[in-house]
Amino acid sequence: MYRNKTRWIIWPLFALAAVFSAWGFKQSAGDNGAINTINLFREGAAGFAAASLEMEQALYALDAGNPATVDHAKTSLRKCRLQYKRIEFFLDYFFFSSSQAYNRPAKTEIDEPYMEYQAPAGLQQIAVLLFDQDPVSHKKALMEEAAVISSSATDLPSLLYRFSTSDKAIMESLRIELVRLYANGITGYDAPELKSGIAETAQSMQTIRAVLQPWLRTPSPENIPVQKYLTQSIQYLQQHPGFDDFNRLEFLTEYALPLQEQLSNMIHTLQLDLHTRSALNYNAKNLFSKDALNLAAFPDSMNATPALKTLGRQLFFEKALSGNNQRSCATCHRPEKYFSDGLRTSLAIDEKNHVRRNAPGLYYTAFQYAQFWDGRASNLSKQIADVISNPQEMNGVHAVVLSRLQDSARYRQAFNEAFPAMGDSAITMHQLSSAIAAYLGALAPMNSAMDDYFAGNKQAMTAAQIHGFNLFMGKAQCATCHFAPLFNGLTPPFYRFTEFENLGVPANDDLEHLQADNDAGRFDFFPIDFYKRAFKTPTVRNTAMTAPYMHNGAFASLEKVMEFYNAGGGNGLGLKDAYQTLSPAKLGLTTTEIQDIIAFMQALTDRPNSY
Known part of the structure; x- marks a missing residue:
């Protein structure tokens, strides 16, 4: 949960850290990969703690009269980030809230629905301050950030107290880590000022290789391709370290995405599949496959049968959903305009005034956790019901709209086919909006x-x-x-x-x-x-x-x-x-x-x- 304070200190157990580290963690017999990963985390945590202390000392030495101290501080930040990349996949998967102390975005983040906020903190915030026009003027804030990171990094082994995991969980964490690297790492998402994303991705890839060693030591049909593409990915990253001129398309298509595919094949062959954490479809070939994201993980997920989608399409173009029988959803979301309308803001139902905001295209709209520009609807069904009753948009009274549909033999039959369990029950707004949502969910061709x-x-x-x-x-x-x-x-x-x-x-x-x-x-x-x-x-x-x-x-x-x-x-x-x-x-x-x-x-x- 996000808290209303400028920094977030986690696990302040300095006196107990050594004891917890010695006690170790609980582990199921046979999970040798997990044991290896825990040992790697210990080593990585030690390296990160040392690097964070070095960074803290470099920030302490900042001197307005000596520009070299700023350059040294930036170098120490780069080193610290590289060390963090050795443990990021583990922290983000197993201890997500703890990981946020180190590398969360350098902007205030909101915890909904509690309406609390978490102020910028961590390595990304240090980068923002350090790359300001006058970084020395932020020395106090930089020191505070560095002190939090350094002190909590020293205490990272305490996270392992009574911790247990499995090889399956380790494999899922690696699957997710590859996606992080492809969608965030090479884009510089969390280090835009440093432009260190390529070097950090290389470090993360080397960590993945170390984690996989228990499965890669003995060559086999399932692990040889993994070893091949992992080695080639690391080599490519190391040979092309420049951020601005890095050929991401070549890296992804020739090395990174084949690695993702082959790792999934190996996980499946070894029967180490586990799916607990994300909307990713692990059966997809790679991140850029048409089925990379699982639509069922999003709001309004349903068994969208052909009959349901057909009904939804009919309703999308149905003017009887409006108060004046003159408007449909397609009035402002025209298929020939990729479901937009080409206007700055759409015409209101009176055809004279305009609604408040632009009508966006509807392709891929089902792959969201919030609808409308301001996100006030938590799913498509709620958005659809809201638009139908909105006085400026369709101005329809729900009861009247449902009555019109109920009076239509064609729609009664279509609803019965789409909702076989409804029997002789009256048509409901939930059924109406769910049908349109199912139609919109199909608007994801990915054929560009x-x-x-x-x-x-x-x-x-x-x-x-x-x-x-x-x-x-x-x-x-x-x-x-x-x-x-x-x-x-x-x-x-x-x-x-x-x-x-x-x-x-x-x-x-x-x-x-x-x-x-x-x-x-x-x-x-x-x-x-x-x-x-x-x-x-x-x-x-x-x-x-x-x-x-x-x-x-x-x-x-x-x-x-x-x-x-x-x-x-x-x-x-x-x-x-x-x-x-x-x-x-x-x-x-x-x-x-x-x-x-x-x-x-x-x-x-x-x-x-x-x-």
Whole structure:
């Protein structure tokens, strides 16, 4: 649970640490891989504790009159992060709350529904302060952060007191770690200032190899490919250490994703499958497969039979759901416009006024834990029911809408086919909204040019699109908010949360004469200051087809969107928003690089379908 304080000290058991370490942990007989992993964690924890102490001393030595002390502090931070990567997979899987003291995002995070917040802290916060224009002015805060990390790192062995695990759990932790590296590590998600993501990924890969040694020592048909791709992945990372020019597409397609596939095959062959922690589909080939995420893990999960989806499609286009019998869901979410409407904000039901926000496309919308721009609906069914009754949108009275459907022999039959257990019962709003939700859940074709490329067609993307992918996933930092593989705010590696961000979006797209936007965003639903002007991060799949952009439709083109991001968002352009979560630092992208990123986003356009 997040707490309202500026730092978070965990496991303050200094006097007992040595005793707990000596006592060790409980372990089932035969789980040799788990025993090896525990020993590696002990070694890694010791290395991290030593590195954190060195970092603390370097920060203590910061001197405004000696710029070399700042460089030394940055170097010590890099070393400390590399040591942390030796134990991150273990901490994040087995002791997630404890891991957050060391490497959580450098922004205030909200614990819902308790409406408490956790202030920025840890290695990422140290990086933000250390890369400020005047880092020495933050020396006191830096020292406080370093002291917390150093003291708690010394105490890490105490986590093993009465701890037990299994080889199956170890294997699942490695599966999740690979996803973390592909979606976060190589993108620089938690070290954007340091640009150390490639070196850190290499360190994590070496840890994975050490963890797997009990299974890799004796060559076998199932482990030889794992050894091969693991070695090649590490070599590629080590031979190409540059962050901005790292070829992520080549790394993923040639080495990393085959490694993920082969590790899964080995786990299955050894009968060490375990699925407890995430929305990942372990039966999928890799992270970029069409079935990489399990739709059943998300709200509104159901057995979406063909009859249910067919009914949902009929209802999506049904004007009887509106108060005036003139509107359907498709009025503002038009299939030919990739389920958007091309307007800044949609027309209200009176055809004169406009609703408050832009109508986003609906592809992949089921893969979220919150709906609407402000996330006020916890699932699609609730969103659908809300839209139907909203006075500005469809203005339908639920009882009247249901009565109309009940009076239709065609709909009575369709509902009976979709819900066989209903018998002669009356149609309900839950059935209606569930059917439309099932239809929307099917809007996930993943048949874009990029998907074809990952499926093996190396001609599917142009040179500009390939370069754009590498920029999107690296230098441009797009993938640190639009996470692979859906490129929305669904946060890896567990894919259990939906992010909300404040980008400082203005009310207009004249970046030289910005006007502040007065939409409070999620704050209206969760009245915590840190949610002011925060909105859900949408997918950029099909974004080339769904202009205009942002919650208010302020940006008419992707060029304007990229110009805005390149300048550091609203604050980078001169707006003063105390709650902007996007870094105000300029990205330094050239005109050609921006065009290549846009070309890649065009490669995320799904082929037209009969939806």
